[in-house]
Amino acid sequence: MDWIIGFHGRSTQKRSLLPGLLKIVKQLPLPVKISQYMTFESFFIGRNSELIEALKDEGQKLIWIAGESGNGKTHLLCSLCNEYDSANKRIQYLNMEEAKDYSPEIIDGLEALDLIAIDAFDSVAGEYSWEEKFMHLYESILNVNTRLIIASKNTPKGLDFKIPDLESRFSLGLLFRINPLDDDELVTAIQLHANARGFELPKDSAKFIIKRTPRSVNSLIDILNILDYESLSSQRKLTIPFVKSILKLS
Numbered sequence: 651m652d653w654i655i656g657f658h659g660r661s662t663q664k665r666s667l668l669p670g671l672l673k674i675v676k677q678l679p680l681p682v683k684i685s686q687y688m689t690f691e692s693f694f695i696g697r698n699s700e701l702i703e704a705l706k707d708e709g710q711k712l713i714w715i716a717g718e719s720g721n722g723k724t725h726l727l728c729s730l731c732n733e734y735d736s737a738n739k740r741i742q743y744l745n746m747e748e749a750k751d752y753s754p755e756i757i758d759g760l761e762a763l764d765l766i767a768i769d770a771f772d773s774v775a776g777e778y779s780w781e782e783k784f785m786h787l788y789e790s791i792l793n794v795n796t797r798l799i800i801a802s803k804n805t806p807k808g809l810d811f812k813i814p815d816l817e818s819r820f821s822l823g824l825l826f827r828i829n830p831l832d833d834d835e836l837v838t839a840i841q842l843h844a845n846a847r848g849f850e851l852p853k854d855s856a857k858f859i860i861k862r863t864p865r866s867v868n869s870l871i872d873i874l875n876i877l878d879y880e881s882l883s884s885q886r887k888l889t890i891p892f893v894k895s896i897l898k899l900s
Contacts, residue, residue, distance in 0.1 A: 712823030720866025
């Protein structure tokens with residue numbers, strides 16, 4: 651099942667999705683999709699244990715996560731959102747690559763929430779109207795318990811801010827650069843994702859997949875969604891021949 655979560659937290663409605671892919675966090679005017687399978691349990695920690703500990707520490711109000719696309723930044727943001735939602739806390743996840751098509755006013759009022767998770771911040775860095783709103787948001791959460799977690803390809807110093815003070819403010823928080831996974835770690839990671847969905851992905855099939863598909867975690871999750879559906883529909887195990895036929899790989 652997926653969940654429709656209102657602006658102030660818990661779900662108000664449920665409906666079914668093809669195989670349980672998304673939890674929909676709905677804040678007008680922007681509906682936001684969060685995978686219910688993106689949890690800390692399904693994330694392969696590897697060399698990122700300090701980052702995980704910081705995210706779970708509610709005393710850490712401002713955290714910046716830097717790293718290339720596909721390294722797991724979105725997974726971690728969604729994991730924290732899912733954890734907060736399970737505790738009946740008020741959350742908002744925004745992917746700025748999508749949100750930039752809306753008015754910066756969608757940021758207004760977020761300081762009233764418990765957690766604000768901002769993904770792909772680099773998509774709006776350098777745009778004065780957005781930076782102005784984020785400066786106001788930063789100042790608004792200083793004296794409340796709201797947490798602000800930001801993910802971006804670059805660190806604050808690596809972005810071209812129009813408002814220099816915003817760079818300095820964001821640099822005051824904890825900064826982590828997420829470490830990419832090697833091949834063995836990536837195999838374990840996608841097996842964890844499969845287990846979270848309730849199906850088994852044999853190690854040899856996992857190795858076959860990562861050697862023939864993009865290494866992006868997001869791309870691999872999309873592939874797992876397909877495999878989950880096809881395996882369930884046909885009641886077949888995910889052997890290499892079956893995976894090859896589904897994904898049309900050689």
